[in-house]
Amino acid sequence: xxxxxxxxxxxxxxxxxxxxxxxxxxxxxxxxxxxxxxxxxxxxxxxxxxxxxxxxxxxxxxxxxxxxxxxxxxxxxxxxxxxxxxxxxxxxxxxxxxxxxxxxxxxxxxxxxxxxxxxxxxxxxxxxxxxxxxxxxxxxxxxxxxxxxxxxxxxxxxxxxxxxxxxxxxxxxxxxxxxxxxxxxxxxxxxxxxxxxxxxxxxxxxxxxxxxxxxxxxxxxxxxxxxxxxxxxxxxxxxxxxxxxxxxxxxxxxxxxxxxxxxxxxxxxxxxxxxxxxxxxxxxxxxxxxxxxxxxxxxxxx
Numbered sequence: 001x002x003x004x005x006x007x008x009x010x011x012x013x014x015x016x017x018x019x020x021x022x023x024x025x026x027x028x029x030x031x032x033x034x035x036x037x038x039x040x041x042x043x044x045x046x047x048x049x050x051x052x053x054x055x056x057x058x059x060x061x062x063x064x065x066x067x068x069x070x071x072x073x074x075x076x077x078x079x080x081x082x083x084x085x086x087x088x089x090x091x092x093x094x095x096x097x098x099x100x101x102x103x104x105x106x107x108x109x110x111x112x113x114x115x116x117x118x119x120x121x122x123x124x125x126x127x128x129x130x131x132x133x134x135x136x137x138x139x140x141x142x143x144x145x146x147x148x149x150x151x152x153x154x155x156x157x158x159x160x161x162x163x164x165x166x167x168x169x170x171x172x173x174x175x176x177x178x179x180x181x182x183x184x185x186x187x188x189x190x191x192x193x194x195x196x197x198x199x200x201x202x203x204x205x206x207x208x209x210x211x212x213x214x215x216x217x218x219x220x221x222x223x224x225x226x227x228x229x230x231x232x233x234x235x236x237x238x239x240x241x242x243x244x245x246x247x248x249x250x251x252x253x254x255x256x257x258x259x260x261x262x263x264x265x266x267x268x269x270x271x272x273x274x275x276x277x278x279x280x281x282x283x284x285x286x287x288x289x290x291x292x293x294x295x296x297x298x299x300x301x302x
Contacts, residue, residue, distance in 0.1 A: 009035070013105065013114075013160045014172040014217065021085070023097060025177040025206065027215070037081060037108065039100060044074040044086035060260040065107045069099060077104050080111030098198050101175075106158050106253035110263060114172070115161040115270050116253035117223075121154040121171050122146045124300065128171035128218040130159050132251035133226035138285065138292060141184040142226065144207075145296040152214040153178065158253050161220055161274065169220040169274040176213035180205055188292075222279040224299065225251070229284035234295060236302070239280035245271050247280060 010017045011029035015036035048066060051059045059066040066076045073096050074086040083104045087096060109116040119132035120143035131139040140156065147153055155174035164170050182203040185192045195205040225247055229235065239247055248271040249255055258267050281302070285295060 012101075012175045013109065013158075014162075021093065021097060021100070023101075025097075025101070025208065026175045037083065039083045039085070042076075042084045042086060044076055044084060047076075048074050048086075058257065058260070060257065063111055065111075065257065065261070067103070069095075072096060072099070075099060075104055077107045077111065080108050083108065094196075094198065102157060103254060107257060109158070109160055110254075110257065110261060113263075113266060113270075115248075115267070115274070117159040117161060117248070118157070118251050118253040119159055120156045120178075121159045121220075123152045123154055123214040123218055126218065127221035128154055129221060129299075130161075130171070130223045131226060132223060132247075136181075137226040137228060138184075138295075139226050140178060140180050141188065141292045142295055142299075144178060144180065144184070144188055145292045146299070147178075147209060147212040149296060149300070151300075152212050153209050154214050154218065163270065163273055167273050169277055170217045171220050172217050173213070173215050176208060176210045176215075178207040178209055180207050220274065220278055222281065223247070223251075225280070225282045227282060227284050228287050230287065231284055232286055234286070234298060235284040236298075237282045237284070239282050244275040244280050247282075248274065 007018050007020055008022065009029045010019060010023055010026040012026050016029050016034060017037045017039060018035045019039035020041050021039055048068060051066065063079045064076065066074065068074045071088055072091045073088055076084040083100060085096060106116040117130055117132060119130050120139050121128050121130045122143055131142055133139045143153065143156065154171050156178045158174060160172040160174065161169050162172060179198065182192055185205060192205055195207050198204050198206055249267065252258065258264055
């Protein structure tokens with residue numbers, strides 16, 4: 001006798017999500033009867049073999065996006081409503097969850113015309129501020145310092161930005177967890193034995209922050225782009241003109257899919273609406289002698 005899959009309802013990115021996978025990092029949503037997104041298991045092998053041109057590449061057809069992670073799973077995101085996963089035998093469910101909440105959710109948000117930025121968002125004095133930058137720039141470390149100063153997390157990794165009826169940008173909270181590299185945990189004086197690696201042999205850790213999480217949408221007031229610099233001091237520069245649009249495009253999660261999804265015009269219009277309403281600052285911080293605590297204080301008083 002085949003057992004029916006256990007379906008659990010969660011809340012993330014402003015959506016009610018029903019899932020055949022367990023997500024310990026998400027908030028459960030037992031009261032809502034309406035479901036926005038379904039996460040289901042299914043056999044995608046045949047359709048992947050038919051449609052995939054090259055292993056490891058993304059397949060985009062209308063409102064369907066598929067990709068494969070070797071030894072893990074085939075993933076399919078359809079119409080901004082359904083995420084189907086075909087797990088490989090013996091694959092790690094921790095790793096599968098990582099791709100569902102990362103790449104899959106980033107694609108799904110774009111399908112729903114919600115802008116996914118890659119970074120961390122913090123609530124400061126009733127407004128949301130996004131911190132973006134290349135891997136290793138220090139955005140998650142900075143966000144953790146701000147959390148410990150009493151400024152709660154809205155989102156980490158994927159930041160969902162939508163436009164209100166008044167065409168104002170709003171950050172929708174994701175879920176109460178940070179992802180920190182082992183180096184960041186060491187810099188912050190934390191003990192990595194208290195946290196679970198995101199998947200086997202990974203040096204990035206899941207850091208739950210349930211008491212430091214803000215669960216309501218907030219207006220986006222600013223975007224800070226962090227960059228490493230050879231300068232000996234922290235430098236703040238306003239991002240101006242077309243560079244503002246370029247910065248948002250550059251830090252859109254999985255931006256290489258924007259054109260393939262036919263969303264270039266949408267992304268341009270949405271980015272223009274956002275940049276008309278927010279401050280955008282480029283922060284160049286020294287490679288040597290950098291302290292996230294100093295930078296956090298400068299941002300709070302900016």
